[in-house]
Amino acid sequence: MVDDTDITLSDETPSFFAPRRKQFLLGRRAVVASVVSTTLIIGGLVAAFYLAPGGAIVRHDFFNPHDMWESLVGNRHKSLNSVGLGLLINIRVFLIAEVFILTFGLTLAWTRMTKSPVLMPFRILAVIYSDIFRGIPVLLVFLLIGYGVPGLQLGFISNQSPEVYSCVALILTYSAYVAEVFRAGIFSVPHGQILAARSLGLTNATTMRRVILPQAVRTVVPPLLNDFISLQKDTALLSVLGVIEAVQAGTIFQDAKFNSSGLVVASILFLVMTIPLTRVTDGLIARDRNRRLASS
Amino acid sequence: MSEVILEIDAVVKRFGDNEVLRGISLNLHRHEVVCLIGASGSGKSTLLRCVNLLETIDGGTITLFGQSLTDVRIDPDKVRRHTGMVFQSFNLFPHLSVLENVLVGPVRALKRKRSDVIDEALQLLERIGLRNRADEYPDRLSGGQQQRVAIVRSLAMRPALLLLDEVTSALDPSLVGEVLDLLRDLAHTGTTMLIATHEMNFARDVAQKVAYLDGGILVEQGTPEEIFSNPQHESTRLFLERVR
Numbered sequence: 001m002v003d004d005t006d007i008t009l010s011d012e013t014p015s016f017f018a019p020r021r022k023q024f025l026l027g028r029r030a031v032v033a034s035v036v037s038t039t040l041i042i043g044g045l046v047a048a049f050y051l052a053p054g055g056a057i058v059r060h061d062f063f064n065p066h067d068m069w070e071s072l073v074g075n076r077h078k079s080l081n082s083v084g085l086g087l088l089i090n091i092r093v094f095l096i097a098e099v100f101i102l103t104f105g106l107t108l109a110w111t112r113m114t115k116s117p118v119l120m121p122f123r124i125l126a127v128i129y130s131d132i133f134r135g136i137p138v139l140l141v142f143l144l145i146g147y148g149v150p151g152l153q154l155g156f157i158s159n160q161s162p163e164v165y166s167c168v169a170l171i172l173t174y175s176a177y178v179a180e181v182f183r184a185g186i187f188s189v190p191h192g193q194i195l196a197a198r199s200l201g202l203t204n205a206t207t208m209r210r211v212i213l214p215q216a217v218r219t220v221v222p223p224l225l226n227d228f229i230s231l232q233k234d235t236a237l238l239s240v241l242g243v244i245e246a247v248q249a250g251t252i253f254q255d256a257k258f259n260s261s262g263l264v265v266a267s268i269l270f271l272v273m274t275i276p277l278t279r280v281t282d283g284l285i286a287r288d289r290n291r292r293l294a295s296s
Numbered sequence: 297m298s299e300v301i302l303e304i305d306a307v308v309k310r311f312g313d314n315e316v317l318r319g320i321s322l323n324l325h326r327h328e329v330v331c332l333i334g335a336s337g338s339g340k341s342t343l344l345r346c347v348n349l350l351e352t353i354d355g356g357t358i359t360l361f362g363q364s365l366t367d368v369r370i371d372p373d374k375v376r377r378h379t380g381m382v383f384q385s386f387n388l389f390p391h392l393s394v395l396e397n398v399l400v401g402p403v404r405a406l407k408r409k410r411s412d413v414i415d416e417a418l419q420l421l422e423r424i425g426l427r428n429r430a431d432e433y434p435d436r437l438s439g440g441q442q443q444r445v446a447i448v449r450s451l452a453m454r455p456a457l458l459l460l461d462e463v464t465s466a467l468d469p470s471l472v473g474e475v476l477d478l479l480r481d482l483a484h485t486g487t488t489m490l491i492a493t494h495e496m497n498f499a500r501d502v503a504q505k506v507a508y509l510d511g512g513i514l515v516e517q518g519t520p521e522e523i524f525s526n527p528q529h530e531s532t533r534l535f536l537e538r539v540r
Contacts, residue, residue, distance in 0.1 A: 196387035196446075199348055200453060201377030201405040210404055214391045 064261045071253040071262030083262050086249035087269045090235040093163065093245075097170040097235075098228060104171060105178030112183065115204070126179075133176035138234055142169045146241040162241035170234060177227050185220035186212055222288065225281040229274050236270070246270070298326040301361055301456060301488065302347065308355030309342055309512075316342045318512040319356065324457065327486040331499035333523075334509035335535065340492035341384075343509075344459045347490065348381045361456070377405055380450030384462040386442045388434040394421065394445055395430040401453045413452070420448040424478060440471030444478050457488040464495060496539055500524050508532045 017023075025033055049055060074082025111119060111126040133141070146165045150158045189212050197207040239248035246269055250262030302324035309317040317339045324330050332340040345351040347358060349365060349372040358365045365375060388397050398417040402408045421427040424444040426437075434442050443463055450458060460479070464472045476498050483489065483502040493499055499506055500520040507517035510531050516523065527533045 190387075192383060192385050192387040193389065195350060195381075196383065196389070198373075199350060199376050199379075199381035200401040200449070201373050202401070203373055203405075206404050210400065211389055215389075 060259075062260045062264050064259060067253075067257065067259045067261035068265050071250060072265050074249070078256065080256055081244050081249035081252050083246050083249040083253070083265045083269065086244055086246035087266070087273070089163065089238065089243060089245040090232070090270075091273065093167050093170070093235050093238060094228075094232050097167050097174070097231065100167075100171045101174045101178050101231070104175040106182055108175060108179035109182035109186065110208075112179070113186065130176045130179055133173050134180075136173075138169070138173050139237060139240065141173050142166060142237050142240055145169045145172070162243050163238065166235075166238040166241055166243060169237075170231060174227060174231055174234075178224065181220055181223045181227060182216070184223070185216035188219045189215045218288070222281055222285045225277060225284070229277050229281065232274050232277070233270060236266075298328075300324070301326050302490070303359040304343070304347070304356075305359070306356035307343070307346060307353050307358060309339075309346060309351060310354050316512050317346070317353070320509070320512070320514045321356075322507055322514060322517065324488065324490055326456075326488055328505065329483045329487075329489045329491065329503050330505045330507060331503040331520075332490070332492045332507050332509060333494070333496065333499060333535075338509040339512040340509055341461050344381070344461050344490060344492055348379050348459055349375050350381070373405070377401075377453055378456045380453055380455035380458045382443070382446050382450055382458070382460045382463050384465050386434075386439070386446045386466070388442050388446055388449070390434055393431050393433055394426065394437070397434065397445060398449050398452045401449060406453065417452055420451055421445075424448055438471060439467045440474045443467065443471075443475050447475075447478060447482075451482075457490065458482070460489060460491040460493070462492050462494065464493070494539065496524070496536070508535065510535070 018026075049058075052058070070080065072082065072084045074080050074085060108126050108129065111122050112130075114123070136144075142165075145168055146162055149160075149165060149168075152158050186208075193211055193215065194207060197211040198204075202210065235245065236247040238245045239251065242248070244252070246266040247263070250260075250266040253262035254260050300323050304320055304322040304324075306319045306321055307317050308315065308319055320339070320343060322330070322343075332343065334340055342351060346353050347360070347365075349370075353366065360375065360379070363370065388394075389400065392400060395414075395417055398420060399410065399413055402413040402417075403410050418427055418430065421430055424441075424447075426441060426445060429437065429441070434445065437445065447458075447460075447463070463479075464475050467475065472495070476495060479489070479491070479498070480502055491499075491503070503520050505517060506520050506523040508515045508523060508527070508529075508531075515529050515532055516527065522528075523532065524536065527536060
């Protein structure tokens, strides 16, 4: 249909060159610009650290090589705990908690999603659970479990070590998060997949196991690893229940020698522990993104 | 004519206030091919889903092999094992190879032994000329190939009837033919099929009965000759003119 509006296509010849100010940062100048800006920013940060009025004191208190080494290996004669050995406790708690979190998290996710009428009360409980444990700060969960459960005087349950209570606190908190990650992953599988599986006569459970979960895993892994990085760091909270793990060992060193190098050592050790996982996670995310770009 | 295996009687389906099926009645005999035609949103897909119990109906009855599907004692999984369904968007399982896609129904739903089914599965793939692609993943196949695998995946269950939901609508025009050829082939070998389709020539060729749906109402049904050459209703006539 043709009408008499004045809107027609342009007859002008357009120009595609960027304006002057944008042209400035092209070609070799771009390289120079990035080098200059990097040097300025990094150099500025280093200079601030060195030239700050208290710089010398902080360097002595936090980055003293002798104290860093002593805190890392510990010193039995001065009853200084080794930050390095402390970290082994962090790692142990992390590894144990991780297994329970995965199992419990998946159970929670599954419970929230089943339709069985018998499981109705559990469904409600699962919802309340995830609200509670995503809402209370981890630190408080540690304190409530660590001081509360022994107070109950429930025999075996109330006679566990602080390390066990810490583990429980981490499992309770992180399972709530991990359950949500699983749920999101399950929801990310296209509905047509469920229709196709059910129309073949696969039961609800078989559909979940053979069709949905295998596909959900791929989307779930990166956010799951993110939660685990966070879990690795939160093992530092064991210190509030008096477990002598890396951070607590650093604090003991600090109290004894009025020197915080142990805390820096603990930080470095945590970095050594988390960075590989961080890199793997980012790598997986990038790979997933590339695959999606390639297929669309 | 052979026995009636599917009786759809005054079926009503609502999504909220929206009445998608308004009292549809239709019968399907063994070895019969019935095509459902009509504009998008006329209720063809919903009707197929109701037969497969992917949707529950709000009124009327659907009787399959003499058993009312609205009976609470009916196990939907058992119904679905005997009524194959093929979708517009193929819905092959991307994490399984072509062969595994075909095997998953018989092995996981019918609990048949893998070694017993594998030959059948390969034969089915042979039939669609994709036996040499058995170990590849669905994303390596063209749309037409994927859809043919999806059809064969349903056939591997040896269903009593096949429900096909606009199975060529998502395909490149150049790939439609190979899928329709397979369906013709199935029709000639006596497969009972209820087919929702926009392919009028195909419907005219293979169907014993064509039913025209409009706004959730089955306006008229009859032989392809009756519907395509001598439609009784104004809306059928208009629809056929538009798609021609």
